[in-house]
Amino acid sequence: MELEELNHAIVEFYEKLSSWEHDVVREKGLTLPQIHALEILGIHESMRMKELANWMGTTTGTLTVLIDRLEKKDYVRRCPHKTDRRSIIIELTDTGRQMFLEHDKLHMQLTETMVSDLTQEERECLHRCLNTMNKAF
Amino acid sequence: MELEELNHAIVEFYEKLSSWEHDVVREKGLTLPQIHALEILGIHESMRMKELANWMGTTTGTLTVLIDRLEKKDYVRRCPHKTDRRSIIIELTDTGRQMFLEHDKLHMQLTETMVSDLTQEERECLHRCLNTMNKAF
DNA sequence: ATTTTTTATTTGACACTCAAGTTTCATGGG
DNA sequence: CCCATGAAACTTGAGTGTCAAATAAAAAAT
Incomplete structure (x- = not known):
């Protein structure tokens, strides 16, 4: 029973974060997948299409047109790969x-x-809990 | 600095939950907004289009076609409102x-x-923290 | 009784998603 | 070296979600 309440609190937390993210992103004139791409690139530095698609959990087909739009908005740039001419x-x-x-x-x-x-x-307890839970996925 | 690590853990937690939800829903042949509608209806019982749209943070225009599709899959049913003939x-x-x-x-x-x-x-500490944080939104 | 508001639907423009097919390039076996 | 295989990115089409704007119907307000 106690576990159910904890589950409920987690779901509520997730819902509120989702809603917040949605609102914040729309104010910037971006979509959720677009800001997600910028976040991944910001944290992990430049990467290939395939890598970025894997980080985002999508296909390169989807990513191609998303990057087209981010490039049109000048948030992102396509550069040739040093050694592999297929990659970008x-x-x-x-x-x-x-x-x-x-x-x-x-x-x-x-x-x-x-x-x-x-x-x-x-706060310290929360931090410990989150770290433990993130490993459990 | 400690706060940054906590922030990072929260963001990571959110990302992993999002990704999990995405995968789970797709296995059922549903989309995220569709399962979201079913969840809200499951938790709060039947409600009008407008109410559901508010819970989901979307417009009734968007919701109309989403409900069309859920109705076609026989997950949901439109019923007339008892007293207000506009509402469904x-x-x-x-x-x-x-x-x-x-x-x-x-x-x-x-x-x-x-x-x-x-x-x-x-677990108890985590529960307390989440409840406090959910109120702070 | 007329005006205003509310509720749901429709429509059009745009974005994301996936799958399937195409092009270009890398790599390994003959 | 040549060819077959695989990998990386792009293209396209069908389906879905999103919003804004317009419409229709009914309730509420005046």
């Missing part, structure tokens, strides 16, 4: 990196807000 | 309720898995 490296442009940093900052601010009513001890 | 009540069918219960069960199982390496004390 996707890089953030300066405006793309700035968009990533802004979004990252919003995430940080949200975390601060969410955590503001927790004690230091609770 | 959306109900889960038996197969729709079963789909909801199955999905709910999977969520529960995921929670069990995630939580399996936490002590009882940690």
Whole structure:
């Protein structure tokens, strides 16, 4: 029974994060998959189409047109691969990196807000719990 | 600095939940918004189009065609409203309720898995933290 | 009784998703 | 070296979600 309540709290947390992300992204004139691509590129640096598709859990077919649109908005750049002429490296442009940093900052601010009513001890416990749970996937 | 790590753990948690949800739903031949509608109807019982749209954070225009498709798959049923002839009540069918219960069960199982390496004390702390954070939105 | 608001639907433009097919290139076996 | 196989990216078509704007019907307000 206790587990059910915990499950409920997790689901609610997930729903609220999803909704927040949706709203924040739309204000920037981007879609969820688009900002997701910028996040991955921002965190892991430049990578090939195939790699990015794997990180995003989608196909290169889907990604091609998504990158077309991000390129048109000048958030991202296609560069030739050094050694493999089949591959293409996707890089953030300066405006793309700035968009990533802004979004990252919003995430940080949200975390601060969410955590503001927790004690230091609770924060540490939460951190431990999340790390353990993230490994369990 | 500590807050940044906590933020990172939250984002990672969110990403993994999103990815899990995506995969699970696709196996059932449904889309994310479709299962979301079934979840809301399963938890809060029947409701009008407008109410459901509000719960889902979308417009009734979007919802109309989504409900069309769920109705075609016999997960959901349109019923006339008792007193307001403008309104339409959306109900889960038996197969729709079963789909909801199955999905709910999977969520529960995921929670069990995630939580399996936490002590009882940690689980209680996590529960407290999530409740506090959910209120802070 | 007339006007305004609410509710649902329809439609058009755009985006994401996948699968299937195409092109270009890399790699390994003959 | 040549060819077969596989890999990487692109293209296309069908289906779905998203929003805004327009429409129709009914309730609420004046």
